[in-house]
Amino acid sequence: MKVGARNRIIGKVTKIQEGGVMGLVKLEIPAKSQMGSVLTLESLHEMGLKEGDEVEVVVKAVNVLLIKP
Amino acid sequence: MKVGARNRIIGKVTKIQEGGVMGLVKLEIPAKSQMGSVLTLESLHEMGLKEGDEVEVVVKAVNVLLIKP
Amino acid sequence: MKVGARNRIIGKVTKIQEGGVMGLVKLEIPAKSQMGSVLTLESLHEMGLKEGDEVEVVVKAVNVLLIKP
Amino acid sequence: MKVGARNRIIGKVTKIQEGGVMGLVKLEIPAKSQMGSVLTLESLHEMGLKEGDEVEVVVKAVNVLLIKP
Amino acid sequence: MKVGARNRIIGKVTKIQEGGVMGLVKLEIPAKSQMGSVLTLESLHEMGLKEGDEVEVVVKAVNVLLIKP
Amino acid sequence: MKVGARNRIIGKVTKIQEGGVMGLVKLEIPAKSQMGSVLTLESLHEMGLKEGDEVEVVVKAVNVLLIKP
Numbered sequence: 001m002k003v004g005a006r007n008r009i010i011g012k013v014t015k016i017q018e019g020g021v022m023g024l025v026k027l028e029i030p031a032k033s034q035m036g037s038v039l040t041l042e043s044l045h046e047m048g049l050k051e052g053d054e055v056e057v058v059v060k061a062v063n064v065l066l067i068k069p
Numbered sequence: 070m071k072v073g074a075r076n077r078i079i080g081k082v083t084k085i086q087e088g089g090v091m092g093l094v095k096l097e098i099p100a101k102s103q104m105g106s107v108l109t110l111e112s113l114h115e116m117g118l119k120e121g122d123e124v125e126v127v128v129k130a131v132n133v134l135l136i137k138p
Numbered sequence: 139m140k141v142g143a144r145n146r147i148i149g150k151v152t153k154i155q156e157g158g159v160m161g162l163v164k165l166e167i168p169a170k171s172q173m174g175s176v177l178t179l180e181s182l183h184e185m186g187l188k189e190g191d192e193v194e195v196v197v198k199a200v201n202v203l204l205i206k207p
Numbered sequence: 208m209k210v211g212a213r214n215r216i217i218g219k220v221t222k223i224q225e226g227g228v229m230g231l232v233k234l235e236i237p238a239k240s241q242m243g244s245v246l247t248l249e250s251l252h253e254m255g256l257k258e259g260d261e262v263e264v265v266v267k268a269v270n271v272l273l274i275k276p
Numbered sequence: 277m278k279v280g281a282r283n284r285i286i287g288k289v290t291k292i293q294e295g296g297v298m299g300l301v302k303l304e305i306p307a308k309s310q311m312g313s314v315l316t317l318e319s320l321h322e323m324g325l326k327e328g329d330e331v332e333v334v335v336k337a338v339n340v341l342l343i344k345p
Numbered sequence: 346m347k348v349g350a351r352n353r354i355i356g357k358v359t360k361i362q363e364g365g366v367m368g369l370v371k372l373e374i375p376a377k378s379q380m381g382s383v384l385t386l387e388s389l390h391e392m393g394l395k396e397g398d399e400v401e402v403v404v405k406a407v408n409v410l411l412i413k414p
Contacts, residue, residue, distance in 0.1 A: 001346060002392040003136070004342040004384045006093075006105030007128075019158020020295020022314070024075075024178055025135060031099030036075030037133035038160070038178060040300055040314060040406055043349040047137050056136040059076075061385055062200045062338045063132035064106035065272065066094060066142040067072070067125040068116050070139060073181040073273040088365020089226020091245070093385055107367070107385060108142045109199055109231055109245060116140040130178055131269045131407045134341065135349040141274070144231075144243030145266075157296020162213075162316055163273060168238030174213030175271035176298070176316060185275050194274040197214075200338045201270035202244035203410065204232060204280040205210070205263040206254050208277060211319040211411040227364020229383070246280045247337055247369055247383060254278040268316055269407045279412070282369075282381030283404075300351075301411060307375030312351030313409035323413050332412040335352075339408035340382035342370060343348070343401040344392050 006061040011035055013053045016044070025049060027057060076128040080104055082120050085113070094118060096126060144199040149173055151191045154182070163187060165195060213268035218242055220260045223251070232256060234264060283335040287311055289327050292320070301325060303333060352404040356380055358396050361389070370394060372402060 011027035014034075023044040027035040035057055049055070080096035083103075092113040096104045104126055118124070149165035152172075161182040165173045173195055187193070218234035221241075230251040234242045242264055256262070287303035290310075299320040303311045311333055325331070356372035359379075368389040372380045380402055394400070 002344040004344075004382070004388040004392050004394075005134075006385055006388055009102055017159050019160060019298075021293050021298050021300045022157075022159050022295060024130065024159045024180070029100075030102060033078055033099060035133065036130040036178065036180070037135050037349070038130040038407075039135065039349045040312065040351055042300070042312070043351055047135065047347040047349050049135070049137065049349075053137065056138065058134040058136055058341070059128050059132060060338070060341060061093065061105040061107040062198070062383075063128060064104065065074075065127040065196070065198060066106050066108065066116065066118070067127055068118065068122065068140040068142075069125065071185040071275040073175070073177045073185050073187075073275075075178055075181055086366050088229075088367060090224050090229050090231045091226060091364075091366050093366045093387070105385065105387070106142070107200075109144055109243065111231070111243070112142040112144060116142050118142075127272070129269070129272060131176075131405070134403070134405060137347040137349075143272075147240055155297050157298060160295075160297050162268065162297045162318070168240060169236075171216055171237060173271065174268040174316065174318070175273050176268040177273065185273065187273070187275065191275065194276065196272040196274055197266050197270060199231065199243040199245040200336070201266060202242065203212075203265040203334070203336060204244050204246065204254070204256070205265055206256065206260065206278040206280075207263065209323040209413040211313070211315045211323050211325075211413075213316055213319055226367075228362050228367050228369045229364060244280070245338075247282055247381065249369070249381070250280040250282060254280050256280075265410070267407070267410060269314075281410075285378055300406065305376075306378060309354055309375060311409065312406040313411050314406040315411065323411065325411070325413065329413065332414065334410040334412055335404050335408060337369065337381040337383040339404060340380065341350075341403040342382050342384065342392070342394070343403055344394065344398065345401065
């Protein structure tokens with residue numbers, strides 16, 4: 001499988017929160033960094049995600065914002 | 070300064086490519102992972118980014134896609 | 139601080155609504171225009187946003203859609 | 208016509224730059240603020256945009272990032 | 277009306293779910309394919325969307341991810 | 346493989362255009378509809394995409410805008 005995105009990191013699901021139609025998945029990526037993904041509950045349930053799962057974290061480069069301190 | 074985004078990683082600029090109106094900034098984040106950001110040349114030049122610069126890499130959680138192998 | 143985005147407007151928070159995992163921040167920008175931002179409650183709380191706060195409203199140019207009447 | 212987005216501002220095209228496949232449209236919105244939109248040249252040409260045109264500038268609230276100084 | 281986006285498909289609303297601040301609109305597009313759109317409840321209510329409505333489904337090309345099996 | 350996105354359509358690559366750092370991939374989906382995806386040339390080349398290829402077209406629901414005529 002080949003994914004057309006510049007940013008692909010392996011992460012581990014550490015926590016899942018469910019709202020009314022959206023959910024938030026918290027992830028740990030290498031070097032103890034934290035990430036978060038928001039998706040519909042429908043997608044969350046279809047994927048059957050649970051804490052401890054290993055997932056690929058994908059972000060298109062156009063959605064990455066740089067800030068220079 | 071406080072940024073309203075779940076994903077904020079410190080990265081180092083490793084390479085910059087310029088196109089007609091857009092540019093691609095390649096970054097190294099901890100644990101030797103690579104990331105990429107696409108922005109307008111205008112923003113790129115205004116920021117004065119160059120290789121070796123340290124930047125904050127910011128992604129809103131809604132723009133993070135998860136794939137379960 | 140330099141932000142790699144074409145669209146940066148100063149706005150004032152006029153109202154905050156909280157849902158299950160997401161929140162909506164309503165803003166007033168110059169010339170009495172209204173804007174809105176959706177972010178995770180986590181980000182909202184970490185920022186400690188409240189009505190009357192002045193914030194920078196940032197949008198990458200790739201996320202701006204034009205419609206010609 | 209009703210558009211499902213929280214952010215809709217009337218702007219005037221002030222400048223158009225064309226790259227290889229993408230274009231950048233610069234806009235002036237009320238109170239002399241500047242905005243920018245990146246779109247494909249194909250869309251740009253289909254719309255027949257030119258300097259001086261009045262357009263609706265649309266941004267979904269999920270794509271609006273807030274920064275608190 | 278001209279919309280600056282490469283992806284515009286006519287769809288029919290099949291179901292609407294409301295959460296705390298966001299809503300999910302399920303759509304059927306030609307060839308029995310299903311799509312989904314997440315927007316704020318505010319936008320949803322302002323549009324007065326209901327099941328059976330015909331809408332234009334718009335996606336900027338930068339937000340389309342390709343996966344090759 | 347499970348993808349956390351509401352919108353997944355099978356498409357066939359009909360044309361590829363290359364710019365300086367970005368590329369545009371034109372696709373045909375069922376019912377003769379057309380779609381387009383913009384990605385970095387790097388991703389395009391890594392995927393080895395060519396006309397006639399079958400790909401999965403993925404869009405997160407938050408990036409889908411609805412317009413009611």
